Amino acid sequence: MADTAHATAPTPLPAPEAVRIGxxxxxxxxxxxxxxxxxxxxxxxxxxxxxxNPITFDARLIPDEQGSISAALVELADTGCxxxxxxxxxxxxxxxxxPEATLAVADKVMPGFGEQMRRISQHFVPRPSSRARxx
Numbered sequence: 001m002a003d004t005a006h007a008t009a010p011t012p013l014p015a016p017e018a019v020r021i022g023x024x025x026x027x028x029x030x031x032x033x034x035x036x037x038x039x040x041x042x043x044x045x046x047x048x049x050x051x052x053n054p055i056t057f058d059a060r061l062i063p064d065e066q067g068s069i070s071a072a073l074v075e076l077a078d079t080g081c082x083x084x085x086x087x088x089x090x091x092x093x094x095x096x097x098x099p100e101a102t103l104a105v106a107d108k109v110m111p112g113f114g115e116q117m118r119r120i121s122q123h124f125v126p127r128p129s130s131r132a133r134x135x
Contacts, residue, residue: 016053019083022076023047024060024069026088026098031063039087047085064088069101077105 023043030037040059047055058076062068069086076084086098103109 016051018054018056019051020056020058020079020081021047022058022060022073022081022084024062024072024076024084024086024088026062026064026069026086028063030088031061037061037088043085043087064095064097066097066101066104069098070105073102073105 023040025031025037025039025043027037027039029035030039040061044057044059047057058079058081060072060076062072073084073086086102088098
């Protein structure tokens with residue numbers, strides 16, 4: 001039998017570090033007041049529930065313009081955001097310049113990461129393509 005009288009208690013985990021997260025919603029219409037942006041509150045709610053860390057959010061609501069997107073991403077990185085997430089854009093259309101704006105300022109590309117995020121998001125966000133019927 002093991003001698004448990006001299007066993008040491010497990011070392012407690014350190015408290016989670018505070019993080020600053022940049023969140024950017026990219027929408028021409030929401031940024032001009034045509035309708036209410038729902039992307040920023042949804043990201044905040046999800047991240048707050050998913051992370052144990054105390055979070056400070058730095059949010060931006062901007063139009064789908066390459067220069068504005070790139071500038072916002074650089075500013076958030078330069079001000080110390082540990083993570084920067086974007087939402088919105090017009091989708092895979094010529095007007096959507098979010099991928100180009102992101103690649104223009106990115107230091108590193110993570111192959112497969114975007115595909116994995118889209119795959120996982122299908123469990124949370126209904127997509128018309130997932131309901132399509134073919135003849």
